[in-house]
Amino acid sequence: MFFHQRFIPGLAIASYMIGDERTKEVAVIDPTRDVDEYLRIARDEGLRITHVFETHVHADFVSGSAELKARLAEGGTAPTVHASGMGGKEWTPPYADHVVRDGDEVAIGSVRLKAVHTPGHTPEHVMWVVFDDTRSRDVPWLAFTGDFLFVGDVGRPDLLGEEARRQLAHQLYRSVFDVLPPLPEFAEVFPAHGAGSLCGKAIGSRRSSTIGFERRFNTSLKPAAEGEWTERLLNGHAARAAVLSAE
């Protein structure tokens, strides 16, 4: 198992590389557009980047998936880009090779990633739940939670405008209280952002967590009636920068 977290201060972006050292395959999760570092790490580790996964259509930085795909294609083998198709055509990136539905699975050697639809921050958002098949085929080990679940917070649902935010908040409520519960306490949480990002309002300074820790200390995961939960969530987000808007 190969695992690497790349953190970019300022925009507070966390992207990841995960792969199987035996088959020499590695995937990049939510790459940024400056892709040289992923290429360098893969080269240094003797790995081939065969897959790129996206959790959602980002609002605060440009996806590096198309860039990475083009750069690798120059070298002979383009990776397969997996991106959610659950937001409809409008929110499905044209460079996606695999338009992902809920429950889709992708194996990279003995590492298996399963798409779990977690709308709320955006309609198409998926978290990628990871299984290490050498340990267990049934019990997940970690989750790339994207902008659905952060350390100490959940992703803001108000970036697509006033009309969409109530519906997204409702979807987020369902994602938090219906979709997340089956994950075991010990499953590790690797989000797409750390503290400083405009995508949440209370993101902790640690760059990973566990489901159990978040259930205990993340106030957005505390059971509450939907109305009360939504009001608390929508209050007090930082200014929605123009950069984050849908336009």
Next chain:
Amino acid sequence: MKKLNAEGPPVLGAELPGQKRFTAKEVHERLCEHCLVVDVRSKEAFAAAHVPGSINIPLGPSLPTWAGWVLPYDKKLLIIPSQPADVPGVVTHLIRVGLDQIGGYLEDGLDAWESHGFEIAQLDSLSVHALATRCAAQTPPFVLDVRTGSEMGWRTSRDGPPHPRRPAPGARRRGPDRGVRSPSSAGRGTAAPSPRRSSKAAATATSPTFWRHECVESGGAAVA
């Protein structure tokens, strides 16, 4: 940005854009309505002298956040760095937020610009002490604070200012220590370093609240 991602951003390739060096004369010739000079030097250096009409976003981790917020996506950007070695870092910040239209950079910095005799602009900035003195004067200035609530140190902008917007006539405050800061003391790269940038931020941000702060130090009249 979301739209750019949904439509598929252009592929840049192995070479970073914006590596073209321009002399001061070339930058001067290229200044037009279709381009914008982005000055990434420190806010102090910018205040002392800058190209008229340029926007200052000091190089640091917050650069891409501010750049994505205030810079136009349809204009060619010309960079004024402290030193040429800063340019790749600046460009990397900019392409992460989709600002790919980078023409190049001023190779010899602002000194070359000045030595050519091209026009420069300056910003008047006050230390907090100088501001306090002005506030204590017979005709204190009107202070407009354009920071957001979180920059002011409130928990959220909805919490409101630390004191009422319009104090009762004759009300006294402890001084401008919390409410008023000059751009030079605001720090952390979060305060708008130029008037132009702050006015743009005011135009595009949807929720910052703009509060008035009155100078009432030493019994001076409130400026409401």
